[in-house]
Amino acid sequence: MSIRIKLLLSYAAMLVIPLFLLMITALLLTVVYRGDVQNLKNAYERKFEPLEDSDYGNLIKHTMMKNPDLLNDASFLKDLSADMLKNNTALYIRSDQETLYISDELLSKETLTEKLPAFKHEGTRYEPYKVKYENDWYQVVQFDLLSKDSKPVSLFLLTKLDPLVHFVLTFFPILFLLTVVVLILTHTLLTTYMSRRIIRPILELRGAARQVAEGNLDFQVQVSGKDELGQLGMAFEEMRSKLQExxxxxxxxxxxxxxxxxxxxxxxxxxxxxxxxxxxxxxxxxxxxxxxxxxxxxxxxxxxxxxxxxxxxxxxxxxxDMQKLSFSFESVSILPFLKDWAEELIIELEKKDVKLAMNLDEGEHARVSVDRDSFKRVLGNVIQNSLKYMDKSEKMITVHTFMEGEQFVLTIADNGPGVPKEAADHIFERFYRAEQSRNSDTGGSGLGLAIAKQIIRGHSGEIYAKSEEGQGTTIYIVLPIDEDRSTQG
CATH class of the missing domain: 1.10.287.130 (Signal transduction histidine kinase, dimerisation/phosphotransfer (DHp) domain)
Structure with missing residues (x-):
């Protein structure tokens, strides 16, 4: 995931999550300030709006308290109770311990009505309070007044609270505090996450750049990931590695x-x-x-x-070595070329009492692109290197050819003293001698096989040696076949 998308998602989360939480808060506030009002709009008490300003409050204050006869008007009380029940509000009127009126909703809830407080003072409206009955909560508002014959009368409005409304009313401060905490945590966590995913890799790269500037390349850049910073870290590590190399x-x-x-x-x-x-x-x-x-x-x-x-x-x-020597390549039939070279070589070897064995078994129709003079120099350098170290009474050089897939292989073996196996891989290095003495008889220039290796590389081929001490050394020359001009026999 790219940094751009991460930033967009982070900013979107910082925007959406607070908005979502604010919507939840607004909904809760609506339940508190509006939902409960709907349930109590026709009752005689409101949680946040003074009951004196409500319809039921005005009715009780300005009508019933001034016309105590209405307390005995069963038809009026029945209509009033029916209207209030639409908003989950029940009416209960009591004079001393005698019930003057009770809404149908409260007939089966004697325990609830028995909990209601006694008459206290004439003309008083008391602050609402909550009371629990079984699994339900009721909000109670009490009005104390005198009847026509001056008897103390208590009028109660009991509003059944919705569970959610009750929960919000009870835990609203905690909910609001939790909302604030969630907002803070959201921003903190998102900021911390983005810091770890973006800022820390940048600091790691800055530290790595300082180490490179100080000349220290013996370390690794620990920045991973598939985003732009991860790719930058991989590129930086590759740069550091190549610079070190x-x-x-x-x-x-x-x-x-x-x-x-x-x-x-x-x-x-x-x-x-x-x-x-x-x-x-x-x-x-x-x-x-x-x-x-x-x-x-x-x-x-x-x-x-x-x-x-x-x-x-x-x-x-x-x-x-500087690749400034140009080759004049031509496609030659390799076996005839080697036979011509061998005829010239035999004369030189006879003067030194060295026998030459030619085993040209395979590659009769193979053609190879070579620079004739350069390739002859390779063969001459290999032969001269073998002759320098000959120590047997019967000196022998064997030339053998065979095919290996799409490659032509030429081997030149001698029966000299050989070299240790660990030295065989180094004899093509310039000035290298398994025999460390540098006398005129065996020392030579130390460049013969190194030149041979460079020429064979220029021919897109390979040259290597296998040797066994006391048995001799075999030089392998591998060249690609010129397929376009090779013929099948």
């Missing part, structure tokens, strides 16, 4: 940059130091024969070549 990533980049500089410095310094040493040997006359000078110069040339290759690989890796 970006900072962690930036720190990792900075660490990697420092590590890269350290590794580059180390790998560049090694050949430079060697070159400097041989040059100093020549200048200082250590190479005092033509043979030594030639040997020193050849060594310098070799180290210079290593330095040149290292710089080329650093430059290539940098371009790949």
């Amino acid at each position: 970006s900072i962690v990533l930036q720190q990792q980049y900075e660490t990697n940059r420092k590590e890269l500089i350290t590794n580059i410095s180390h790998d560049l310094k090694t050949p430079i130091t060697a070159i400097k040493g041989y040059v100093d040997g020549i200048l200082e006359g250590v190479a005092n024969s033509p043979e030594k000078r030639e040997k020193y110069m050849r060594t310098i040339a070799t180290k210079t070549g290593e330095l040149d290759r290292l710089i080329d690989e650093l430059f290539l890796y940098s371009k790949l």
Whole structure:
């Protein structure tokens, strides 16, 4: 539910509930001021209107008290009683203990009439009071006067009260107070609810913003819900999380940059130091024969070549890492391509007494989009990495292909020393070596497999390694098949 709807409902509740309660109060007041009047409008007493101003009051004061003969006029009293009974009012006239007149309504209620007070003072109208008879309440008004022969006479008007009227008359102050309390509670509860649903999330977001401003991102925004504030809280938490991730990533980049500089410095310094040493040997006359000078110069040339290759690989890796190296893709039939590459490779491997086994089992008609030169560099880097660590008397490299769904898989396995399983996941990282020694025989640049990984990623493929110590390492190269040009055999 949106905040707008919540506010509308809250304001509507604040308006409707008080109006409803005011209507109830007005109804109760109407019952008090109007409903009871209707029941007593022809009686001789009213709760809030002086009886002297009513028709029955005027009749008694100005007619009966001045004409006591009417107390003995049965026809007049009967008509008067009949008229008053329409408004739930009964008439009872008593002289001493003798009943002069009693309405039919009171004939069966002797106990009620016996409770009525005795004559007190001539010409007096007493304030109304209530009396209970069985389960009913009656409001009683008493008039004391003298008859024609000067006998004391008490005239009573007994009005039967409606239960609701009686309840309101009795508990009206409490009802009014409860109405006020309900109004206060309604506004308090609604205000508290809206405060918790709106103000508290805003305060939570404000506190979170302050923490972000202070550089603290190690917290979570505790704002939930499906309204605008909940959505804002989720967006803020997502922003905080991504900002924290970006900072962690930036720190990792900075660490990697420092590590890269350290590794580059180390790998560049090694050949430079060697070159400097041989040059100093020549200048200082250590190479005092033509043979030594030639040997020193050849060594310098070799180290210079290593330095040149290292710089080329650093430059290539940098371009790949920044995605600034463009590929010239073409759809090639992958097995013939690998056979041509293997023919060139065999000549190089024979010079190093390494056997090559080709098991091109599957993918005869598969075509793959590759950049020929870049893909050959990947294969060359993998082979060179295997050759550096060969330690068996019979050195062997095995190339195997197979299909895996809509992907072409090429594996290059060697029977070298292998690497620990935990190291297999890291050999494609730049400058990483499971063999930590950095000698010229096995050290290399440390970028060969990292470059291979970047190139394969550029081909929308995947490269990973599986290795077992003492048994060798297998490199897996997975490439998507160019379905549009592949043929079925």
